[in-house]
Amino acid sequence: xxxxxxxxxxxxxxxxxxxxxxxxxxxxxxxxxxxxxxxxxxxxxxxxxxxxxxxxxxxxxxxxxxxxxxxxxxxxxxxxxxxxxxxxxxxxxxxxxxxxxxxxxxxxxxxxxxxxxxxxxxxxxxxxxxxxxxxxxxxxxxxxxxxxxxxxxxxxxxxxxxxxxxxxxxxxxxxxxxxxxxxxxxxxxxxxxxxxxxxxxxxxxxxxxxxxxxxxxxxxxxxxxxxxxxxxxxxxxxxxxxxxxxxxxxxxxxxxxxxxxxxxxxxxxxxxxxxxxxxxxxxxxxxxxxxxxxxxxxxxxxxxxxxxxxxxxxxxxxxxxxxxxxxxxxxxxxxxxxxxxxxxxxxxxxxxxxxxxxxxxxxxxxxxxxxxxxxxxxxxxxxxxxxxxxxxxxxxxxxxxxxxxxxxxxxx
Amino acid sequence: xxxxxxxxxxxxxxxxxxxxxxxxxxxxxxxxxxxxxxxxxxxxxxxxxxxxxxxxxxxxxxxxxxxxxxxxxxxxxxxxxxxxxxxxxxxxxxxxxxxxxxxxxxxxxxxxxxxxxxxxxxxxxxxxxxxxxxxxxxxxxxxxxxxxxxxxxxxxxxxxxxxxxxxxxxxxxxxxxxxxxxxxxxxxxxxxxxxxxxxxxxxxxxxxxxxxxxxxxxxxxxxxxxxxxxxxxxxxxxxxxxxxxxxxxxxxxxxxxxxxxxxxxxxxxxxxxxxxxxxxxxxxxxxxxxxxxxxxxxxxxxxxxxxxxxxxxxxxxxxxxxxxxxxxxxxxxxxxxxxxxxxx
Numbered sequence: 001x002x003x004x005x006x007x008x009x010x011x012x013x014x015x016x017x018x019x020x021x022x023x024x025x026x027x028x029x030x031x032x033x034x035x036x037x038x039x040x041x042x043x044x045x046x047x048x049x050x051x052x053x054x055x056x057x058x059x060x061x062x063x064x065x066x067x068x069x070x071x072x073x074x075x076x077x078x079x080x081x082x083x084x085x086x087x088x089x090x091x092x093x094x095x096x097x098x099x100x101x102x103x104x105x106x107x108x109x110x111x112x113x114x115x116x117x118x119x120x121x122x123x124x125x126x127x128x129x130x131x132x133x134x135x136x137x138x139x140x141x142x143x144x145x146x147x148x149x150x151x152x153x154x155x156x157x158x159x160x161x162x163x164x165x166x167x168x169x170x171x172x173x174x175x176x177x178x179x180x181x182x183x184x185x186x187x188x189x190x191x192x193x194x195x196x197x198x199x200x201x202x203x204x205x206x207x208x209x210x211x212x213x214x215x216x217x218x219x220x221x222x223x224x225x226x227x228x229x230x231x232x233x234x235x236x237x238x239x240x241x242x243x244x245x246x247x248x249x250x251x252x253x254x255x256x257x258x259x260x261x262x263x264x265x266x267x268x269x270x271x272x273x274x275x276x277x278x279x280x281x282x283x284x285x286x287x288x289x290x291x292x293x294x295x296x297x298x299x300x301x302x303x304x305x306x307x308x309x310x311x312x313x314x315x316x317x318x319x320x321x322x323x324x325x326x327x328x329x330x331x332x333x334x335x336x337x338x339x340x341x342x343x344x345x346x347x348x349x350x351x352x353x354x355x356x357x358x359x360x361x362x363x364x365x366x367x368x369x370x371x372x373x374x375x376x377x378x379x380x381x382x383x384x385x386x387x388x389x390x391x392x393x394x395x396x397x398x399x400x401x402x403x404x405x406x407x408x409x410x411x412x
Numbered sequence: 413x414x415x416x417x418x419x420x421x422x423x424x425x426x427x428x429x430x431x432x433x434x435x436x437x438x439x440x441x442x443x444x445x446x447x448x449x450x451x452x453x454x455x456x457x458x459x460x461x462x463x464x465x466x467x468x469x470x471x472x473x474x475x476x477x478x479x480x481x482x483x484x485x486x487x488x489x490x491x492x493x494x495x496x497x498x499x500x501x502x503x504x505x506x507x508x509x510x511x512x513x514x515x516x517x518x519x520x521x522x523x524x525x526x527x528x529x530x531x532x533x534x535x536x537x538x539x540x541x542x543x544x545x546x547x548x549x550x551x552x553x554x555x556x557x558x559x560x561x562x563x564x565x566x567x568x569x570x571x572x573x574x575x576x577x578x579x580x581x582x583x584x585x586x587x588x589x590x591x592x593x594x595x596x597x598x599x600x601x602x603x604x605x606x607x608x609x610x611x612x613x614x615x616x617x618x619x620x621x622x623x624x625x626x627x628x629x630x631x632x633x634x635x636x637x638x639x640x641x642x643x644x645x646x647x648x649x650x651x652x653x654x655x656x657x658x659x660x661x662x663x664x665x666x667x668x669x670x671x672x673x674x675x676x677x678x679x680x681x682x683x684x685x686x687x688x689x690x691x692x693x694x695x696x697x698x699x700x701x702x703x704x705x706x707x708x709x710x711x712x713x714x715x716x717x718x719x720x721x722x723x724x725x726x727x728x729x730x731x732x733x734x735x736x737x738x739x740x741x742x743x744x745x746x747x748x749x750x751x752x753x754x755x756x
Contacts, residue, residue, distance in 0.1 A: 001642060001643065001644060001645060001665060002576075002577065002580035002643040002644065002645060002646065002738075003416075003579065003580045003583045003584075003640065003642060003643040004583075004641075004642065005583070005584060005587055053534065053535050053536055054535055054536075055536070106645070114547060114548070116569075121524075121528075122528060124605070124609070125525060125528055125529070125605060126532070128452070128453075128605065128608060129452060129453070129529070129532075132451070132452060132453025132454060133453065133454075135612065138609075138612060139612045139613070142609040142612060142613075143734065146517070146571075146734060147569040147570065148569070148570040148571060148574075148734060148735045149734065152648075152650045152734070152735065155648065155650075156650070161647075161648045162648060163577075163645065163646040163647075163648070163736065164570065164646075164648075164735060164736070165568060165570075165577055165581075166568065166569045166570055167566050167567065167568060167569075168519075168547075168548035168549055168567045168568075168569045169549050169565070169566060169567055170547050170548075170549055176566060180566070180581070183584065183588065184584075187584065187587070187588060189584065203531065204524075204527065204528045204531060204546075207531040207535040207538055207543075208527065208531075208538075208543035208546065209543075210535065211535070211538045211539065211540040211543055212540045212543060212544070213540070263563075263564040263565070263566075263590075264562055264563060264564070265512075265553070265556045265561060265562045265563065265564075265565045266562070267553075267556050267557040267560060267561070267562060270477065270544045270545075270550065270553055270554070270557075271544045278562075279562060282562065398549070399544060399547050399549070399550075399553075400544075400547060400549040400550055400552065400553030401553050401556065401557075401565075402549060402553070402565060
């Protein structure tokens with residue numbers, strides 16, 4: 001039963017026993033860890049759709065692998081699988097295999113996305129307008145456009161009967177999904193959850209950000225004094241979350257622990273944060289409170305850091321207010337400098353980056369920084385560096401004011 | 413685990429603005445008249461059930477965030493404010509931390525279609541005012557801004573049953589203290605693309621727009637109390653052959669029912685409820701197919717029926733077309749124990 005909720009004597013500890021990642025760096029944990037550790041960038045001219053009439057023309061596109069991992073989808077299902085579902089399946093299968101899970105009667109899938117399979121919605125509209133009396137493939141397009149279908153595809157691929165919950169909180173979707181999954185396991189409402197975020201590049205979203213003049217014509221430079229906007233990317237990351245006792249009982253390899261989460265709303269404006277980052281500050285404070293840690297105990301912040309003038313200024317203000325004296329020595333970076341802004345996947349991929357950093361004991365650099373914004377007194381990580389880190393914090397802020405903060409701890 | 417009570421309901425539907433209009437249309441048991449909606453390239457228009465204009469322009473439309481917002485926002489805010497009643501002022505003054513769960517299948521589809529048509533014509537001149545309204549959580553954001561609610565806020569996207577998942581999410585927030593009260597809203601708006609798409613799956617279906625809202629709190633309410641007694645698990649019903657089995661599993665998590673209980677069920681899960689001993693309420697034929705909004709109207713209607721002492725308990729059962737079979741149970745705790753009585 002989803003309600004009433006089971007009684008839990010005390011909150012459980014939640015660990016991550018599997019993680020799957022795909023970004024423009026490539027498919028898989030290893031290649032992404034190498035990319036984020038070295039501070040590579042993966043931007044190039046957009047080829048997926050026509051950008052000749054757009055102001056900006058670059059993004060972090062993924063070269064999809066030729067083959068999908070082994071799965072239980074029929075040939076028909078595989079033929080109908082589109083880009084976003086493919087990204088989700090690649091990340092999901094990696095997390096699933098790493099966790100060593102087997103199909104179970106109750107596995108919640110908690111996913112975050114902003115646009116799902118929007119490319120199919122575009123195709124549907126185009127055909128409906130251009131050839132209104134032709135319905136060929138329109139039913140299939142509608143079915144696979146619906147956001148829940150991507151979760152269903154993943155469940156079918158893994159052979160599980162899953163409860164699918166899809167959170168669409170704009171660019172905080174992935175972080176909200178992980179946070180919600182964390183709460184489900186923590187409060188005893190599920191023993192394990194596969195969770196994360198995904199989004200594929202599509203023309204409508206690209207054009208939308210371009211019309212808002214928030215895209216940069218050059219690779220983005222978060223926290224740079226001369227930053228002029230974000231660069232879009234695409235990707236997916238899924239995490240296998242489970243109760244610590246369960247993971248230890250089955251001898252699973254533990255990648256890290258989630259110890260805190262908070263979600264708040266910024267009601268200032270539909271697309272712009274409050275200049276002082278009030279809601280971001282509230283999210284960081286509440287997440288720390290739920291984790292039982294202070295800013296002094298945070299060893300690295302993976303910032304939302306979109307590289308728009310407004311976001312980075314507001315986030316810097318929030319980090320300064322939250323960290324206090326710790327701010328000047330606090331290592332911070334935005335990994336969007338490498339793979340772009342992944343929208344609904346951003347919070348999930350950045351959660352995976354935090355796990356990679358905790359596992360490998362390094363800090364993810366952003367070499368694109370030329371001249372740090374004086375409003376950002378913290379230590380923006382600019383070069384690959386090894387570091388002893390135990391606790392990391394990841395921020396995600398979205399259109400509409402959805403703010404989320406996650407806190408991770410090294411295991412053991 | 414805290415007990416969770418319904419403190420208010422709101423509805424904006426093809427029957428009109430407000431719960432009384434919804435109540436009256438369901439009582440009449442007559443299908444509401446359908447309107448024509450032009451579909452480009454077709455001589456014959458699509459039939460839809462739209463929300464009629466409000467008799468009095470709602471004051472909230474003067475808010476700067478709501479003036480240019482798409483219809484789904486207006487419906488959602490209208491339903492939410494009706495459900496919250498006077499507590500809206502308490503929330504605005506910072507006296508009550510309200511969590512917001514919005515649920516939708518198609519979201520701000522009219523602006524999405526309009527924006528992409530502009531992109532196809534010339535991306536350089538597509539309107540930057542429209543694009544932000546196309547994100548699924550735009551209407552949740554507007555509602556939060558109107559109420560000044562700065563705590564947790566999720567937009568869930570999925571089939572009609574997603575609204576019932578939303579009830580469970582909100583109950584979890586109340587239990588964990590993430591929010592002191594929660595409003596759950598199901599909302600949809602009309603567009604020819606959605607009506608056209610629905611027709612591909614069911615030629616008899618009439619697409620409908622509007623919103624429904626349920627306001628939850630852990631405090632015992634004044635008047636006839638309605639308690640959220642259960643939300644079943646969500647059983648995967650993604651393929652037609654498994655839908656009845658999923659509905660059967662969902663039914664098995666609920667009490668067998670009694671003659672003084674009410675059931676609001678979708679057509680797909682009829683077989684699971686063949687032996688239902690109580691009254692049956694169907695809203696889709698009257699109001700139309702409103703996806704998440706329809707699920708919300710059903711919950712609003714059964715809570716209203718309990719408050720009007722037409723029944724002592726009620727189930728809302730939804731077997732969505734593509735995702736899940738799920739049900740919620742509401743009771744008057746003065747007459748029934750809240751624990752579930754599963755079937756033998």
